[in-house]
Amino acid sequence: MSAVVKFLLSPLLLLVLLANTAAAQVLTPSRLTSSVSQSSGRVGEELDLIVNARIDEKWHLYATDFDPDLGPTVFTFTFAKSPAYELVGKPKSINSKKKYDDVFKGDVTYFEGTGQIRQRIRLLQPGTLIIKAETEFQTCTDVDGRCIPGEQSLSFGPIEVTGTAAAPPTTAAATPVAAATASEASPAAAAVSPATPADTATASLAAVPSVVPTDTVVTEAPATTAATVAQTAAAAAPATSLWSFALAAFVSGLLALVTPCVFPLIPMTVSFFTSGGGTRQQGILKAMVYGLSIIFIYVVVGLLVTVLAGADGLNLISTHWLPNLIFFVVFVVFGLSFLGLFEITLPHGMVNKIDAQADKGGWGGIFFMALTLVVVSFSCTGPIVATILSLAAQGERLTPIVGMLGFSLAFALPFTLFAIFPAWLKNLPRSGGWLNTVKVVLGFVELMLALKFLSMADLAYHWNLLSRDLYLVLWITLSGLLGLYLLGRFKLSHDSDLPHLSVGRLLMAVLAFSFMTYLVPGLFGAPLPLLAGYLPPQSRHDFTLAGAAPAAPALATINSQCEAPRYAGFLELPHNLPGYFDLEQAKRCARAAGKPLFIDFTGHACVNCRKMEATVWRDPQVLKRLREDFVVVALYVDDKTELPQAEWYVSRHDNKQKTTLGKKNADLQLTGFNVNAQPYYVLLDPNAPTDLAHVLAPPVAYEADATKFLQFLDAGLARYRQQNQPIATR
Structure with missing residues (x-):
């Protein structure tokens, strides 16, 4: 009966979750091609630069038009500066899908199967025009939570332009291609033509910096995106199995x-x-x-x-x-x-x-x-x-x-x-009164399910009518009433007399009260993972436990010899673990503390990373190992924080300059371990090179079994102590 109740709350609870360990390989779930809407035109005419994407089954590519601060990487372009054309408006995602993402608590747009993005331009000078651009994007799958960051160089044209050169109009809608924004500058951007200057421009939906030069091209996210949280996709995510839904x-x-x-x-x-x-x-x-x-x-x-x-x-x-x-x-x-x-x-x-x-x-x-x-x-x-x-x-x-x-x-x-x-x-x-009992049970479940739809509208427009705690109180009340009804404590209009309580009704009552009891800790902050897709996001709580101790500081240094972690102002580790977000800092601390490194390649948009942290990392033995025996470093591969210019470098993998924290970490994972999917966990001696040949144990991707993950940690720790026996002896 519990499976029946779960089904009535949503078909997603009948899905079979398969945990697949990612192999050490480079995945390319999205492949881009470029074209133009017309191969010739006159000066002053407009045309579209077209990017077509083919996306592997059960993967989705994030589109251009959602708030970049949510977490997933928004699809962005970086164009070169040129007097031969100008951008008109912002990139447009054609027929993209839209949903509320429970993990990131916001509205995202995405493509499945195929996708198309168009950037409008206006032609300004005659000649043969070839436009080159750098793209940055992210593809994820809900099957096992992996997310793959992507970069690709594209070439549009040639476009034969005729007519007389015209001075570009100074309007907000059409801006000459000029210098790149500070957050997305990339000197590696290709030139438009042999005569094109080398400095670049960005047409991006990234957040607009507080100070933007007047000659900078910036396409902003829609004004309502940051202010509006749209409805959740409720019970059917993009990669929901049709077989599971049919079941x-x-x-x-x-x-x-x-x-x-x-x-x-x-x-x-x-x-x-x-x-x-x-x-x-x-x-x-x-x-x-x-x-x-x-x-x-x-x-x-x-x-x-x-x-x-x-x-x-x-x-x-x-x-x-x-x-x-x-x-x-x-x-x-x-x-x-x-x-x-x-x-x-x-x-x-x-x-x-x-x-x-x-x-x-x-x-x-x-x-x-x-x-x-x-x-x-x-x-x-x-x-x-x-x-x-x-x-x-x-x-x-x-x-x-x-x-x-x-x-x-x-x-x-x-x-x-x-x-x-x-x-x-x-x-x-x-036939008999038991049939009406089935009908009443379905009635209670229908009322509980109705709250989900009200919650979607409430979240979308910030009406604040249905907080998480009020939602839980209503579910607890309905579950309790259902249990009392099944025990015969009250009757409804079409019910028959109940001379005795059957075993079936008693068991159903037990299930109803058990479900009610499961919900109660949610009032005090419990995440209730089985119902994460149905409840409003966790934020503040109206209920607190008397005498509850305040949370421990989220950040701490390993010991007095270790420096304070960089990026701690906006990045954090789960379960109040001390650690770092910069590999070199972590290496220095690990050498000083005499501990091996636990490298966590993760991402803001990585669903399975959050699952691992909420379940496997929470295991007492795993948490004890991470806290006491390793120096933990979380390397976010999709973070947009710009590195100091002195830390910019050109990757030996793709010969592109890496200017952000996320690009640096993604490049490190790819060049060092030939893997680009997250989560990915590596155990390393801080004195050894950062590559696959020097790991302390075979790296692990998604591993839902805490016992196996603990074995992975212990194997690496034993190898580290064996390699550093003289140091340990002293």
């Missing part, structure tokens, strides 16, 4: 069978196929046609939702506040209906007309019998079908069809099987 829908179809509107119809319907004229084979064939007709009807419903809404419509449903408020109201109405406040039925005229068609018999009559079943059972199945379609609308275009296929398969299966094996009907339990 969840199948379970819901089984639940629909044990509702008061459907269960009594099973023997009545089956008797039609077994008692009519014709051979047994004909009866079986008619029963199969009946079942397939049910499946066909529901799949058509899913297909209509997909076609009528389209990709943009489904995206609107998942991100706009209005559909989420509508879903909230609808789910509350359905929940109250299940509790017995009123009954939702389709017009009797419609039901009668469909039933009249069924009475005509023949193969067409069998189809209309199936349609009659669907219509008559609507008051019980409608809320469940609406739940599946609303959750499906938060995901891919195919999910409504897959959801209806899974639901209808389970819904139609017993009618077909009982017609083939009519003797099984004797084993069915009798």
